[in-house]
Structures are given as C-alpha cells and as structure tokens.
Amino acid sequence: MKxxxxxxxxxxxxxxxxxxxxxxxxxxxxxxxxxxxxxxVPQLIIDFSSPQGLKESVELCRKYNCGLIVGTTGLxxxxxxxxxxxxKTLPVxxxxxxxxxxxxxxxxxxxxxxxxxxxDCAMIEIHHSQKKDAPSGTAKMxxxxxQRDLSISSIRVGGIFGEHTVIFxxxxxxxxxxxxxLSRRAFSIGVRRAALFLLTKEKGFxxxxxxxxxxxxxxxxxxxxxxxx
Amino acid sequence: MKxxxxxxxxxxxxxxxxxxxxxxxxxxxxxxxxxxxxxxVPQLIIDFSSPQGLKESVELCRKYNCGLIVGTTGLxxxxxxxxxxxxKTLPVxxxxxxxxxxxxxxxxxxxxxxxxxxxDCAMIEIHHSQKKDAPSGTAKMxxxxxQRDLSISSIRVGGIFGEHTVIFxxxxxxxxxxxxxLSRRAFSIGVRRAALFLLTKEKGFxxxxxxxxxxxxxxxxxxxxxxxx
Amino acid sequence: MKxxxxxxxxxxxxxxxxxxxxxxxxxxxxxxxxxxxxxxVPQLIIDFSSPQGLKESVELCRKYNCGLIVGTTGLxxxxxxxxxxxxKTLPVxxxxxxxxxxxxxxxxxxxxxxxxxxxDCAMIEIHHSQKKDAPSGTAKMxxxxxQRDLSISSIRVGGIFGEHTVIFxxxxxxxxxxxxxLSRRAFSIGVRRAALFLLTKEKGFxxxxxxxxxxxxxxxxxxxxxxxx
Amino acid sequence: MKxxxxxxxxxxxxxxxxxxxxxxxxxxxxxxxxxxxxxxVPQLIIDFSSPQGLKESVELCRKYNCGLIVGTTGLxxxxxxxxxxxxKTLPVxxxxxxxxxxxxxxxxxxxxxxxxxxxDCAMIEIHHSQKKDAPSGTAKMxxxxxQRDLSISSIRVGGIFGEHTVIFxxxxxxxxxxxxxLSRRAFSIGVRRAALFLLTKEKGFxxxxxxxxxxxxxxxxxxxxxxxx
Numbered sequence: 066m067k068x069x070x071x072x073x074x075x076x077x078x079x080x081x082x083x084x085x086x087x088x089x090x091x092x093x094x095x096x097x098x099x100x101x102x103x104x105x106v107p108q109l110i111i112d113f114s115s116p117q118g119l120k121e122s123v124e125l126c127r128k129y130n131c132g133l134i135v136g137t138t139g140l141x142x143x144x145x146x147x148x149x150x151x152x153k154t155l156p157v158x159x160x161x162x163x164x165x166x167x168x169x170x171x172x173x174x175x176x177x178x179x180x181x182x183x184x185d186c187a188m189i190e191i192h193h194s195q196k197k198d199a200p201s202g203t204a205k206m207x208x209x210x211x212q213r214d215l216s217i218s219s220i221r222v223g224g225i226f227g228e229h230t231v232i233f234x235x236x237x238x239x240x241x242x243x244x245x246x247l248s249r250r251a252f253s254i255g256v257r258r259a260a261l262f263l264l265t266k267e268k269g270f271x272x273x274x275x276x277x278x279x280x281x282x283x284x285x286x287x288x289x290x291x292x293x294x
Numbered sequence: 295m296k297x298x299x300x301x302x303x304x305x306x307x308x309x310x311x312x313x314x315x316x317x318x319x320x321x322x323x324x325x326x327x328x329x330x331x332x333x334x335v336p337q338l339i340i341d342f343s344s345p346q347g348l349k350e351s352v353e354l355c356r357k358y359n360c361g362l363i364v365g366t367t368g369l370x371x372x373x374x375x376x377x378x379x380x381x382k383t384l385p386v387x388x389x390x391x392x393x394x395x396x397x398x399x400x401x402x403x404x405x406x407x408x409x410x411x412x413x414d415c416a417m418i419e420i421h422h423s424q425k426k427d428a429p430s431g432t433a434k435m436x437x438x439x440x441q442r443d444l445s446i447s448s449i450r451v452g453g454i455f456g457e458h459t460v461i462f463x464x465x466x467x468x469x470x471x472x473x474x475x476l477s478r479r480a481f482s483i484g485v486r487r488a489a490l491f492l493l494t495k496e497k498g499f500x501x502x503x504x505x506x507x508x509x510x511x512x513x514x515x516x517x518x519x520x521x522x523x
Numbered sequence: 524m525k526x527x528x529x530x531x532x533x534x535x536x537x538x539x540x541x542x543x544x545x546x547x548x549x550x551x552x553x554x555x556x557x558x559x560x561x562x563x564v565p566q567l568i569i570d571f572s573s574p575q576g577l578k579e580s581v582e583l584c585r586k587y588n589c590g591l592i593v594g595t596t597g598l599x600x601x602x603x604x605x606x607x608x609x610x611k612t613l614p615v616x617x618x619x620x621x622x623x624x625x626x627x628x629x630x631x632x633x634x635x636x637x638x639x640x641x642x643d644c645a646m647i648e649i650h651h652s653q654k655k656d657a658p659s660g661t662a663k664m665x666x667x668x669x670q671r672d673l674s675i676s677s678i679r680v681g682g683i684f685g686e687h688t689v690i691f692x693x694x695x696x697x698x699x700x701x702x703x704x705l706s707r708r709a710f711s712i713g714v715r716r717a718a719l720f721l722l723t724k725e726k727g728f729x730x731x732x733x734x735x736x737x738x739x740x741x742x743x744x745x746x747x748x749x750x751x752x
Numbered sequence: 753m754k755x756x757x758x759x760x761x762x763x764x765x766x767x768x769x770x771x772x773x774x775x776x777x778x779x780x781x782x783x784x785x786x787x788x789x790x791x792x793v794p795q796l797i798i799d800f801s802s803p804q805g806l807k808e809s810v811e812l813c814r815k816y817n818c819g820l821i822v823g824t825t826g827l828x829x830x831x832x833x834x835x836x837x838x839x840k841t842l843p844v845x846x847x848x849x850x851x852x853x854x855x856x857x858x859x860x861x862x863x864x865x866x867x868x869x870x871x872d873c874a875m876i877e878i879h880h881s882q883k884k885d886a887p888s889g890t891a892k893m894x895x896x897x898x899q900r901d902l903s904i905s906s907i908r909v910g911g912i913f914g915e916h917t918v919i920f921x922x923x924x925x926x927x928x929x930x931x932x933x934l935s936r937r938a939f940s941i942g943v944r945r946a947a948l949f950l951l952t953k954e955k956g957f958x959x960x961x962x963x964x965x966x967x968x969x970x971x972x973x974x975x976x977x978x979x980x981x
Contacts, residue, residue, distance in 0.1 A: 166467035169409050173402055173471075180398050180506070185652050185680035191690075194643050218676035222643035223692025224934050232649075234681025237479030238395035241472045242402075247911050248935065250466030277409070414881050414909035420919075423872050447905035451872035452921025453705050461878075463910025476682050477706065624925035627867050631860055631929075638856050638964070695937030696853035699930045700860075708924030735867075 066260065069094025069107035069129070071122045072114030077136065077249060081111060084253040094129075096121065109263050111256060112137055116144050123147050132156040132263040134256060136163055149270060156266035160273035163255030167203060167229075168277055170244045174210045174231065181240070184233040186213055191220040191228040203229055226251075295489065298323025298336035298358070300351045301343030306365065306478060310340060313482035314489075323358075325350065338492050340485060341366055345373050352376050361385040361492040363485060365392055378499060385495035389502035392484030396432060396458075397506055399473045403439045403460065410469070413462040415442055420449040420457040432458055455480075524718060527552025527565035527587070529580045530572030535594065535707060539569060542711035552587075554579065567721050569714060570595055574602050581605050590614040590721040592714060594621055607728060614724035618731035621713030625661060625687075626735055628702045632668045632689065639698070642691040644671055649678040649686040661687055684709075753947060756781025756794035756816070758809045759801030764823065764936060768798060771940035772947075781816075783808065796950050798943060799824055803831050810834050819843040819950040821943060823850055836957060843953035847960035850942030854890060854916075855964055857931045861897045861918065868927070871920040873900055878907040878915040890916055913938075 068085065072078045073095035082092050093105035097114070109132045112122040119137055126133045132155050135148065140159075148157050162168075190204040199219035200208075207229060208215060230243035246252075255273060262276045271279075297314065301307045302324035311321050322334035326343070338361045341351040348366055355362045361384050364377065369388075377386050391397075419433040428448035429437075436458060437444060459472035475481075484502060491505045500508075526543065530536045531553035540550050551563035555572070567590045570580040577595055584591045590613050593606065598617075606615050620626075648662040657677035658666075665687060666673060688701035704710075713731060720734045729737075755772065759765045760782035769779050780792035784801070796819045799809040806824055813820045819842050822835065827846075835844050849855075877891040886906035887895075894916060895902060917930035933939075942960060949963045958966075 164467060165464070166462075166469045169406060170469060172409075173406055176405060177398060177402060180401075187678045187680050189647065189676065189678070193694075216678070218647065218678060220645045220647070220674070220676060220690065222645050222690055223697065224694040224937060225692055225697065226934065232678065232680055233395075234683055235394070235483060236651075236682035237476050237481070237483050238393060239472075239474040239476065239681065239683065240395045240399060241470070241474075243468075243470045243472075245468040245470075247466050247468065247913065250911060252466070254464060254466050416907045416909050418876065418905065418907070422923075445907070447876065447907060449874045449876070449903070449905060449919070451874050451919055452926065453708060453923040454921055454926065455705065461907065461909055463912055465880075465911040468910065468912065476684065479682060622925060624920075624922070624927045627864060628927060630867075631864055634863060635856060635860060638859075691853075693852070693941060695934050695939070695941050696851060697930075697932040697934065698853045698857060699928070699932075701926075701928045701930075703926040703928075705924050705926065710924070712922060712924050 066090045066109070066264065067093045067105055067107050068260065069096065069110045069125060071096045071110060071112045071118050071125070072137070073097045074100060075113055077113040077252065080249040081113070081253045081256055084250060085257060088257070090257075094125065096125070107131055109134065109260055111260070115139075116141050119144050120147065123151050126151060126155055130155070132266065133158075134259050134263060135159040136161075136252070136256065152268060152270035154268055156263050156268050156271065158259045158263055158271045158273065158276060160255075160259075162203070163252040163259065163273055164244075164246060165255050165258065165277065166244050166246075166251065168273060170229070170231075170242060171207065171210050173242060174207060178211050178213070181233045184235045184240075186211065186215045187232050188215055188217045189220065189228075189230045189232070190217060191222065191225050193224050193226065194221045196221055201227070201229070203227070207231065295319045295338070295493065296322045296334055296336050297489065298325070298339045298354060300325045300339060300341045300347050300354070301366070302326045303329060304342055306342040306481065309478040310342070310482045310485055313479060314486060317486070319486075323354065325354070336360055338363065338489055340489070344368075345370050348373050349376065352380050355380060355384055359384070361495065362387075363488050363492060364388040365390075365481070365485065381497060381499035383497055385492050385497050385500065387488045387492055387500045387502065387505060389484075389488075391432070392481040392488065392502055393473075393475060394484050394487065394506065395473050395475075395480065397502060399458070399460075399471060400436065400439050402471060403436060407440050407442070410462045413464045413469075415440065415444045416461045417444055417446045418449065418457075418459045418461070419446060420451065420454050422453050422455065423450045425450055430456070430458070432456070436460065524548045524567070524722070525551045525563055525565050526718065527554070527568045527583060529554045529568060529570045529576050529583070530595070531555045532558060533571055535571040535710065538707040539571070539711045539714055542708060543715060546715070548715075552583065554583070565589055567592060567718055569718070573597075574599050577602050578605065581609050584609060584613055588613070590724065591616075592717050592721060593617040594619075594710070594714060610726060610728035612726055614721050614726050614729065616717045616721055616729045616731065616734060618713075618717075620661070621710040621717065621731055622702075622704060623713050623716065623735065624702050624704075624709065626731060628687070628689075628700060629665065629668050631700060632665060636669050636671070639691045642693045642698075644669065644673045645690050646673055646675045647678065647686075647688045647690070648675060649680065649683050651682050651684065652679045654679055659685070659687070661685070665689065753777045753796070753951070754780045754792055754794050755947065756783070756797045756812060758783045758797060758799045758805050758812070759824070760784045761787060762800055764800040764939065767936040768800070768940045768943055771937060772944060775944070777944075781812065783812070794818055796821065796947055798947070802826075803828050806831050807834065810838050813838060813842055817842070819953065820845075821946050821950060822846040823848075823939070823943060839955060839957035841955055843950050843955050843958065845946045845950055845958045845960065845963060847942075847946075849890070850939045850946065850960055851931075851933060852942050852945065852964065853931050853933075853938065855960060857916070857918075857929060858894065858897050860929060861894060865898050865900070868920045871922045871927075873898065873902045874919045875902055875904045876907065876915075876917045876919070877904060878909065878912050880911050880913065881908045883908055888914070888916070890914070894918065 074097040094107050095102040111134045113136045190201050200217040204217050227246040233240045259276045303326040323336050324331040340363045342365045419430050429446040433446050456475040462469045488505045532555040552565050553560040569592045571594045648659050658675040662675050685704040691698045717734045761784040781794050782789040798821045800823045877888050887904040891904050914933040920927045946963045
C-alpha cells in the first residue's frame with residue numbers, strides 16, 4: 066500500500082514507517098514541521114501530529130481523494146468538526162489508542178464484570194518515571210468499564226512502557242487479567258489494521274472498535290481488492 | 295441450611311464444614327468409613343467421598359427426600375447411572391471442579407479466542423511437587439477451549455496449590471489471563487453456591503456451569519423461600 | 524522429638540501439630556484456655572498463645588527443664604523480662620515471624636541495596652481483605668532494610684495470604700524480588716527449624732535470624748545427638 | 753565524552769548513539785561496512801560489529817591511542833588474542849552481556865543459593881518468537897550459577913524482549929527473583945557505565961563484572977578527571 070504520514074519525524078511517525086516497510090508498504094508523502102516530501106499519490110494519510118497538523122492532513126486527503134487515520138491526541142471540538150465534515154465524502158478512522166490488546170481487555174471486563182460482582186477487585190498500573198499523570202487515562206477508562214469503586218495503585222518506575230493489571234479475588238481464588246505494551250509497536254500494529262480496514266470503505270467516521278469488529282470482514286473483501294495493495 | 299456430608303473426615307469434607315459453619319449452616323448428618331452421626335433431617339447431602347461412598351449418598355437422599363451435590367472424582371458409568379436415576383425425582387449437581395474462577399476463565403477464553411487468533415499463545419501451569427500428572431487436567435481442558443496447538447509449560451515446586459496462566463503476545467503487546475487457587479476454599483465457595491441453587495430445584499441433573507448461570511435467578515427466588523434456610 | 528504446645532487450640536497451634544506429626548514428632552503436652560493434657564515429658568515448649576499464656580509457658584519450661592520457642596505477638600516489656608530471665612538457664616527462641624523466605628528476602632535486599640541505588644524502586648504488598656493495617660508491618664520492615672524513600676502500594680483483596688514484591692527498574696530493565704506466603708505452613712516450617720536448633724543449645728536468647736545462621740551447624744551437631752530425637 | 757563506534761548502522765550501534773547523546777556525549781567516529789566518518793579524535797572506541805569488524809576497531813584504538821569496549825558476540829580465539837595484545841598498552845572491556853540487572857541477578861543467586869538448598873527450584877524464560885535457541889544462553893548461565901539440576905521452561909511468544917524468572921518454593925512459601933529486559937536500552941546503559949570505567953584505566957583487560965565492582969570507585973576518580981568529559 067502507498068500511504069502518506071503527517072508527523073513523519075515524531076516517534077510514532079518513525080515507528081509506523083519502520084513497521085509498515087516490513088510489509089513492503091511505501092511511504093510516498095512525508096510531512097512534518099518544515100518538511101514535505103511527495104513521491105507518489107498515497108491511498109491514505111496517517112496523522113500522528115498535533116491538532117494544528119490535522120488541518121493539513123484533512124487538506125491532503127481532499128487533494129489526493131483518500132481516507133484518513135488519526136491517532137493525534139488532544140483533539141478539539143474544531144478537530145472533530147473537520148473530521149466529521151471530511152467523513153461525509155471520505156473514510157476516517159479516529160482513536161486515542163490503537164492497541165488491540167487494550168481493546169480486547171476492555172471488552173473482556175465489560176462482558177464479565179457481572180460474573181465477578183461477588184469478588185473483590187483492585188487495579189495496578191505501572192509506567193515509566195517520566196509519566197506525570199496518575200492514575201493513567203487507560204486505568205480510569207478501565208475503572209469506568211468495570212463500573213465499581215475500586216482502588217487503583219499507580220507505580221512510576223524506570224522505563225516500563227505501560228502495564229495494567231486487574232485483580233479479582235474471593236476467599237479462595239484469584240483471577241488476574243493484565244495488559245502490557247512492549248513498545249510503540251503495540252500501536253503501529255493497530256494503525257496498520259486500521260489502514261487495511263480503511264481501504265475497504267468509501268466514506269464514514271469510524272473508531273478503532275469498529276476496525277476490530279470489521280477487520281475480519283474487511284480481510285475477506287480485501288482479497289477482492291488485493292490488486293490495490 | 296441443614297445439610298449432610300458423606301466423606302466428612304476427608305480434606306474437602308472438613309473444609310466444607312468449616313466454611314458452611316461461618317454462615318450458620320448446620321451439618322446434621324456426617325458419614326465416613328466406620329462413622330455415622332445423624333442429628334436432624336438434612337435439606338441436602340454433599341458427597342466428597344468415593345464412587346463406593348456415592349451409593350450410600352444416593353440412599354441417604356432417598357431416605358431424607360433431599361437433593362445431592364457430588365464432587366467426588368473418578369466416577370464410573372455406574373455412578374452416573376445412579377445419579378441419572380436419582381435426578382428423575384430429586385435435584386442433583388455433579389462437577390469435578392467447583393471453582394467459580396476457573397469456570398469464568400474458561401468462559402473468557404471461549405468468548406475471546408477468536409480475537410486472539412493473530413496472537414501467539416502459550417500456557418504455564420504451576421502446582422505443588424506432590425502432583426504427579428503434567429500437564430494438569432485443567433490445563434488440558436483450557437487448551438481444548440482455546441482450540442489451538444499451544445505449548446504448556448508445567449512446573450512442579452513446593453506447596454503451590456494451583457496456578458494456570460494463558461499468555462497471548464504479538465509483536466508489541468502481551469495480554470495475560472491467570473487463575474490461582476489459594477486453598478480448598480476455592481472449591482467450598484462453589485459447593486455452597488451449588489447448595490443454594492439446589493434448594494430452588496425440585497428435580498433434574500445439573501452441572502456447575504448450570505449453577506453459575508442460574509444462581510442469580512436462584513438468589514432472587516431464595517428471597518421467597520428464605521424461611522427454609 | 525517430644526514437644527509441648529501452649530495455644531494448642533489456636534490456628535498456629537493446630538497447624539504446628541499437623542506439620543510436626545508428619546515427621547513423627549509427638550505432642551506430649553497440650554495447653555489452652557480451660558484445657559491441659561500431659562502425656563509425657565517434653566523436650567521443648569512452643570508458645571503461640573498470648574502475653575498472658577506466656578507466663579504459664581515459662582513455668583512449664585522450668586517444670587520440665589526444657590527450652591522455649593515463642594511466636595506469640597504483642598509481647599510486653601514484662602514478657603521480654605520473663606524470657607530474659609529464663610534464657611539465663613534454658614534456651615529461648617523468640618520471633619514475630621518464623622518465615623524463612625521472608626528472612627532470606629530481607630537479607631538479599633540488605634546485601635544488594637547498594638547495587639540498585641541508581642535504579643527506581645517501588646513496593647507492592649497484597650493481603651486478604653480482613654487485614655486492617657496498611658502498609659503491612661513486613662512492608663515497613665522491608666522499606667527500612669532498603670533504606671530508601673520508596674512508595675508502597677497496599678492492596679486488600681479476597682483471601683490472599685500475603686505477598687510482597689520489590690520492583691527495581693531503570694530505563695532498560697526490571698528486576699523483581701517477591702515473597703508469597705501460601706499458608707500458615709510458611710511459619711510452621713520455621714518453627715520446626717527453630718526447634719531443631721533449640722535442642723542443640725543449653726541456654727541463651729536467640730532470634731530466628733540466629734536460627735537461620737546456625738541451623739546448618741546445628742544439623743551437623745544433631746547427628747551426634749540424634750538419639751535424643 | 754567523545755567516542756567512536758564500529759557497527760554504527762547496526763541496532764545496538766544506533767541505540768548507543770541515541771542513549772549517549774542524551775548525556776551530551778559526541779560520536780566523532782562512525783564506522784560500518786562501506787561507511788566511515790571521522791569528525792574528531794575519540795577518547796574510546798565501542799565495537800558492536802562482527803569478529804571481522806573487531807580487527808579494524810583494534811587498529812583504530814592504536815591510531816587514536818584510546819581504549820576499547822567490545823560487545824560483539826561470537827568472538828574467536830583470534831579475536832581474544834588481538835584483544836589480549838591490545839590490553840597490554842590500552843584498556844579493554846569485553847562482555848557478551850552489558851545488562852547490569854542480569855549481572856546483579858547472577859550475583860544474588862550465587863550469594864543465596866545455599867540458603868535455598870532445601871527449597872524446590874524452577875526457571876521460566878520467555879522470549880520473542882523469532883528467538884531460535886531454547887533454553888536461552890542466559891538461562892543456561894543462571895542454571896550453572898544456581899548449581900542445581902532444575903527444569904527450565906522456555907516460552908517463545910510475540911515480541912517479548914527477554915524475561916528470566918527463578919522460582920523457589922517450599923511447602924509454605926514462594927520466593928521469585930526475575931529479570932526483564934525492556935529494550936536494547938538495558939545494554940546501552942551498561943555500555944556507558946563501561947565507558948566511564950574505561951576512561952579511568954590506563955591499560956588492562958576487564959569484564960563487565962569488573963566494571964560493576966569498580967564503577968563506584970571510578971565515579972569518584974572521575975570527579976577528578978571530569979574536565980576530560
């Protein structure tokens with residue numbers, strides 16, 4: 066696949082290029098502050114830049130008539146208005162977290178929280194010492210999913226990328242469900258799933274949950290459009 | 295509740311009596327080899343004895359006109375014939391594993407195995423050094439549920455009661471789901487859930503999965519029959 | 524070995540009897556509130572009762588001219604005065620924690636805290652939901668050993684007997700050292716080590732650390748006195 | 753500090769440059785196949801290339817009259833002869849593993865294996881699915897250190913960088929000691945410690961264990977030579 070990337074010099078930008086290139090995908094448009102390279106017409110644009118950068122991504126999508134994947138955080142109401150507008154004619158996938166594992170963990174907790182209602186519950190989240198906020202946004206999101214008043218222990222040490230563990234225990238048993246991100250690869254894998262999904266859509270606004278639910282169907286359809294890749 | 299126990303001198307028999315007594319339940323019939331005590335008419339019989347002992351449990355149920363919970367292992371075809379016969383007129387719950395946590399873990403894996411199909415998968419099970427068989431029966435059961443050809447690492451050390459961990463990992467993430475039995479309490483909790491379930495039934499053959507699905511409904515019905523307890 | 528136990532009906536008393544009997548040791552004196560059985564002359568007395576019960580243990584030691592092991596908690600100055608007095612003529616081992624593993628963990632942290640001084644450090648301790656105090660006394664003791672201002676995350680869930688994990692992490696690595704008590708067996712093993720140690724001593728006051736350092740030497744000496752056992 | 757790197761385009765080469773630059777260190781000589789850049793005279797050469805590349809590293813050290821750090825694997829007798837020769841006039845640090853945490857874990861096991869001799873012991877090592885050998889070289893090394901006939905469970909899944917866990921358990925307790933490498937950063941930290949150590953030496957052949965033992969003393973000495981950095 067041929068893609069463009071906005072935020073090409075950022076950590077996620079470089080990680081995406083490294084991961085996608087291992088599948089033979091070509092980055093044909095690179096954009097960052099004071100940097101623009103255009104080698105070919107992309108089939109989609111990936112944006113990991115800033116709410117400001119996003120405006121230019123939307124323009125690029127119109128220029129190339131292609132879809133958009135947005136992983137940029139801190140989006141404003143204006144950002145979402147722009148994305149909503151774009152999604153009327155082109156496909157858009159937007160998410161703050163492209164980790165498949167965390168999405169699955171969330172779904173497990175949602176599906177089984179009732180069965181654990183007689184059990185005690187606690188959460189531990191561990192991140193590197195540079196992370197300022199505690200508990201993590203993901204921990205708060207998981208707590209909302211569990212729908213209980215549980216204590217979250219936040220630990221900040223060394224270079225741990227990101228771990229979340231939910232512990233259920235009754236008088237005789239313990240069940241633990243945990244997720245660990247090993248590196249940014251956790252997210253670039255999800256971005257590529259979203260890209261494959263996007264190529265099967267004509268227009269519309271999608272979340273990463275839509276991608277996960279639809280990707281199998283998309284995979285089948287892709288066999289039919291494999292000449293595009 | 296008033297209950298009788300067959301296998302009253304065994305480890306599970308004693309554990310059940312200790313746990314049930316913490317709720318004010320009364321053990322009114324005790325039976326073991328060369329041991330029989332009858333203090334009152336029980337509302338149900340709990341059997342953790344042997345395939346031989348089971349015959350006497352079935353007779354006791356007929357004598358007292360009450361239901362039966364069977365946790366005895368190594369049952370024969372003859373055992374199941376006896377239980378099937380009994381269940382035509384009285385309620386029977388039979389299971390080789392009364393751990394709620396392990397039942398939930400099994401259900402999680404069943405419900406989410408598809409979502410992990412692109413991930414690598416492995417299992418670790420750790421038990422005390424007296425345990426002879428490896429992998430454990432539970433590990434083999436979990437492997438069947440996952441429906442994949444995965445490697446099981448079996449570790450036998452010290453006094454660890456029983457741990458099973460399923461590890462899913464892709465290039466950037468790890469999701470682990472684990473169960474740990476802390477003591478026989480893991481099972482006596484389940485036996486009491488089964489007992490509460492049994493008191494709401496007139497007849498029929500049930501597994502522990504039926505108990506877990508029906509216990510909420512049973513709990514509601516029990517409010518209506520709470521005078522029985 | 525023939526021993527007596529004060530606090531014979533308590534949880535630790537019963538656990539000690541069960542564990543010791545697996546080695547063929549005989550409990551020849553049992554004492555508890557309103558309970559006294561004397562079958563033979565003991566070679567040592569084990570006290571897991573109360574500061575009040577301890578007085579009677581000291582009297583029993585004088586009566587039988589034998590040593591004393593004390594695991595009772597909440598000892599007063601008066602208790603220690605009594606023990607000091609007894610230790611002038613008979614051997615005494617006193618400790619609030621007879622877990623060998625926790626003693627070893629403490630020693631590891633003491634020996635290696637310097638090597639981890641450039642690493643971040645945090646501690647997690649998990650106990651059952653009935654435990655009221657947090658952090659646990661053991662966690663506070665470990666923090667003192669590490670000699671750093673580290674955060675302790677205390678979790679209270681279900682029936683977890685007692686876990687302490689020390690996490691060291693720098694930008695690229697994590698080293699974890701953890702201890703888990705599986706049951707009261709963690710302590711009865713240590714009490715028996717203390718008993719074997721005590722039989723080699725004529726008098727003096729000893730801690731469990733003395734036992735761990737001396738037990739190998741004691742084991743050798745015991746071969747010479749094996750007719751005593 | 754000003755340093756040169758041989759194998760500058762390899763994964764470890766790039767990681768070392770990224771990590772060292774965060775301290776303001778300057779890479780003034782870069783060498784790789786068909787690649788040579790020389791911007792200044794280095795104070796030391798770091799080699800993560802190949803046994804062939806090592807020859808050129810030795811020549812560079814002679815040219816600049818500076819020390820050498822070698823992390824290249826698969827060294828031959830000829831490699832060690834070259835390094836031995838060089839170490840007569842210049843300082844050399846050679847190691848196959850620059851992870852501080854693994855070195856400390858090794859020392860802990862060496863120092864405490866005697867205290868665990870009555871405990872059961874097992875090891876689990878987990879690595880990414882591309883790793884072909886099992887057990888890992890590090891696991892075998894740890895087994896030698898523990899000096900016991902223990903079972904090693906090797907798991908190969910996803911992108912796990914490298915984990916080693918040693919489990920000790922008796923009837924009542926579990927003690928676990930584990931090491932996890934999060935990324936190549938685990939090794940570049942050690943290489944920089946070795947570099948600081950090397951700058952304090954005039955000549956001689958050193959291992960990474962020598963670095964760990966001497967680095968505190970070196971750090972003090974470095975205050976005196978801080979103008980060099």
